Amino acid sequence: MNATEEYTQPLGLDIGTSRIVVARNGDKNCQYDSLLNAFLTIPYSKLAESLLQREDVFHEVQGSDIVVAGNEARKFAEIFHLETRRPMLSGVLNPHEPHSLAVIRRIIAKLLGQLGYAPTPIQEGLAVVFGELATSNFTGIGVSCGSGLCNACLAVLSVPVLSFSVPKAGDFIDSQAAAVTGDLATRLRVRKEQSFRLNGLASDRTLNALTVYYQEVIANLTAALRTYISATQRLPKLDYAIPLVLSGGTVMPKGFLDHFSAALRAQDFPIRLSEVRLSPDPLNSTARGALMAALC
Numbered sequence: 001m002n003a004t005e006e007y008t009q010p011l012g013l014d015i016g017t018s019r020i021v022v023a024r025n026g027d028k029n030c031q032y033d034s035l036l037n038a039f040l041t042i043p044y045s046k047l048a049e050s051l052l053q054r055e056d057v058f059h060e061v062q063g064s065d066i067v068v069a070g071n072e073a074r075k076f077a078e079i080f081h082l083e084t085r086r087p088m089l090s091g092v093l094n095p096h097e098p099h100s101l102a103v104i105r106r107i108i109a110k111l112l113g114q115l116g117y118a119p120t121p122i123q124e125g126l127a128v129v130f131g132e133l134a135t136s137n138f139t140g141i142g143v144s145c146g147s148g149l150c151n152a153c154l155a156v157l158s159v160p161v162l163s164f165s166v167p168k169a170g171d172f173i174d175s176q177a178a179a180v181t182g183d184l185a186t187r188l189r190v191r192k193e194q195s196f197r198l199n200g201l202a203s204d205r206t207l208n209a210l211t212v213y214y215q216e217v218i219a220n221l222t223a224a225l226r227t228y229i230s231a232t233q234r235l236p237k238l239d240y241a242i243p244l245v246l247s248g249g250t251v252m253p254k255g256f257l258d259h260f261s262a263a264l265r266a267q268d269f270p271i272r273l274s275e276v277r278l279s280p281d282p283l284n285s286t287a288r289g290a291l292m293a294a295l296c
């Protein structure tokens, strides 16, 4: 990542609850950089600061604290057995964190280098439609299952017909599973990302807890899709089936697609689906879609 290099083209920026991702170059060589949207503070001392500088750890001194932000925050949390602190909660700024804006600003500046862009917001579900559904003329349902939220958008020819979000996603799985196993949510998250698969219950307490809450996230999301689509009054009359694409880090464990599809099939769905598939690059899908939208 070379943050200081001058870059004057449009870019896509996804400020997620747990990761901030930037996408550059709209052609086939789309490039991504990302940083964890997390931090922790350690008490300031000259020695600690010079050690962090020597190790090239991304940090900033703020009064009597040293704020370590981005990917290294997780490493330090593991070492000190602490929870990382999060600038965002459930998709928006965390109201309980005095450092939230400053940390996000630092992370964005590190990823983007020179600032001075004219930003245009796009909803996350619609960004997934832009990023993943070009081959169906930007018609279909884009879903991003992230850390704070699951976001969905039904679009027809790139026009959003319906967008909504539900607040049960990856963080919910981590914190609920941590509550029943007595572990730290940060540690459960690492376990979930490293080795979890959604393939039924077994003898491991932690994996079982993750499975139970994963199933709740899927049930909640599929119920919301049914309810919101059924309740949309001006639903376009489509005489063809449309695709649904799943993205976001929470869709990554093996077995997610099967469980999600089974939950959809369990009851009538108000719209005909041609396919349900996973994004080939779930962690970068929103940023890529935002870039596509910026280039249109």
Ligand SMILES: Nc1ncnc2c1ncn2[C@@H]1O[C@H](COP(=O)(O)OP(=O)(O)OP(=O)(O)O)[C@@H](O)[C@H]1O
Binding pocket: 015, 016, 017, 018, 019, 020, 090, 091, 124, 144, 145, 146, 147, 148, 149, 150, 169, 170, 171, 189, 192, 193, 194, 247, 248, 249, 250, 251, 252, 253, 282, 283
């Ligand atoms: N390999 C993996 N297996 C399971 N979960 C994963 C994996 N990789 C990432 N995750 C989970 O995905 C979530 C992060 O996904 P993503 O980066 O899409 O979220 P976000 O965009 O930061 O959040 P949001 O969109 O809700 O604001 C976290 O809960 C993380 O634990």
Ligand SMILES: [Mg+2]
Binding pocket: 014, 016, 017, 124, 144, 146, 147, 248, 286
């Ligand atoms: Mg996201």
